[in-house]
Amino acid sequence: MTENRLSPAPTVDVELPVDATTLAQLHDRVEAESLAPDEDDGLARYLLYLGAAYLEAEQAAAETESAEGAYRAVYRLYGKAGAASSVLRFHYGEAARASNGERRATTGRDIFVAAYGRTLDRLEQELDTRERRVRNLERALA
Amino acid sequence: MNVTILEADLDELLDMGATPQQAFARGCAALGNRTFGTTLRMEAETEEGLAELVDFFAEKSADAHSVRFGFTTNAASFEETRNRYEELGRESYRLRMERAPELQQRLLSVRAREEMLERRLAERGVDASQIGPVVPPEEALDPLLGGWDAPPLRLSALPPPEPRLFQRLLRRAFGKAPAGP
Numbered sequence: 001m002t003e004n005r006l007s008p009a010p011t012v013d014v015e016l017p018v019d020a021t022t023l024a025q026l027h028d029r030v031e032a033e034s035l036a037p038d039e040d041d042g043l044a045r046y047l048l049y050l051g052a053a054y055l056e057a058e059q060a061a062a063e064t065e066s067a068e069g070a071y072r073a074v075y076r077l078y079g080k081a082g083a084a085s086s087v088l089r090f091h092y093g094e095a096a097r098a099s100n101g102e103r104r105a106t107t108g109r110d111i112f113v114a115a116y117g118r119t120l121d122r123l124e125q126e127l128d129t130r131e132r133r134v135r136n137l138e139r140a141l142a
Numbered sequence: 143m144n145v146t147i148l149e150a151d152l153d154e155l156l157d158m159g160a161t162p163q164q165a166f167a168r169g170c171a172a173l174g175n176r177t178f179g180t181t182l183r184m185e186a187e188t189e190e191g192l193a194e195l196v197d198f199f200a201e202k203s204a205d206a207h208s209v210r211f212g213f214t215t216n217a218a219s220f221e222e223t224r225n226r227y228e229e230l231g232r233e234s235y236r237l238r239m240e241r242a243p244e245l246q247q248r249l250l251s252v253r254a255r256e257e258m259l260e261r262r263l264a265e266r267g268v269d270a271s272q273i274g275p276v277v278p279p280e281e282a283l284d285p286l287l288g289g290w291d292a293p294p295l296r297l298s299a300l301p302p303p304e305p306r307l308f309q310r311l312l313r314r315a316f317g318k319a320p321a322g323p
Binding site for chain 1: 143144145146147148149150151152154155158160162163164165166167168169170171172173174178186187188189191192195196198199200201202203204205206207208209210211212213214215216217218219220221223224226227230231233234237238241242245246248249252253255256259260262263266268270273274275276277281282283285
């Protein structure tokens with residue numbers, strides 16, 4: 001069974017030249033598209049990734065000498081990105097599903113452990129009382 | 143505005159010779175001016191085809207990077223949930239397999255000794271019920287923790303096995319079952 005895990009990786013904050021007005025305009029333009037995320041942070045990150053991909057594709061195309069070569073170069077990038085997206089989506093989905101299951105099971109285990117622990121504490125108290133009584137009974141018998 | 147990305151994303155950008163600000167500006171310029179869908183429609187290896195392919199690639203790449211960001215930043219929370227789940231599993235095992243049996247055993251033997259002493263005192267004419275401290279019967283626990291450790295299920299016997307499909311077909315075709323292996 002494959003483990004759907006990805007290790008936490010370091011992140012970094014980058015300053016983007018976007019004010020509230022620009023952001024509002026971007027949101028208006030996003031409404032025409034269904035692919036971009038809605039919230040500010042997610043939208044800004046998405047646009048950064050989108051722009052980075054355009055720059056990458058344009059750079060790959062510029063490195064070739066013909067239209068056919070450019071097309072093939074970008075097509076290779078497209079295939080790579082498609083495969084990465086599918087694999088990541090699958091594993092992310094599986095990891096999230098497993099984590100949800102574990103979270104639900106954790107609640108159940110939490111309740112069980114607490115209740116069972118309390119019962120054992122009561123058992124220990126009863127044991128203590130009975131041991132004291134046994135000592136008293138032994139004394140009475142002596 | 144500050145935006146969090148993976149350090150690996152920044153490295154990829156810098157390796158390309160671009161800055162996050164340039165990438166963001168390019169992304170903004172593309173927004174609302176691109177084609178997207180599930181199938182490439184333009185003729186391949188033409189200028190229009192290339193423009194369409196670049197749009198498709200950019201969307202796919204942005205999607206992959208967004209998913210990677212989400213997956214990576216949620217990895218710590220997934221890990222934490224798993225650790226808590228496993229920790230509770232170990233605690234549950236310790237209670238059931240180590241602490242409970244030891245306490246149960248001790249309680250059973252203390253109760254047996256208590257009863258034996260009560261009997262011996264009764265033989266001497268001493269009323270042991272006056273000797274405390276007493277655990278009220280309604281508060282006494284079942285040493286076997288009835289209800290917690292349910293007895294194993296008793297399963298009814300399985301029905302006799304069905305004849306194999308091949309034998310059933312032969313029977314249907316020839317009216318009698320052939321000799322089995």
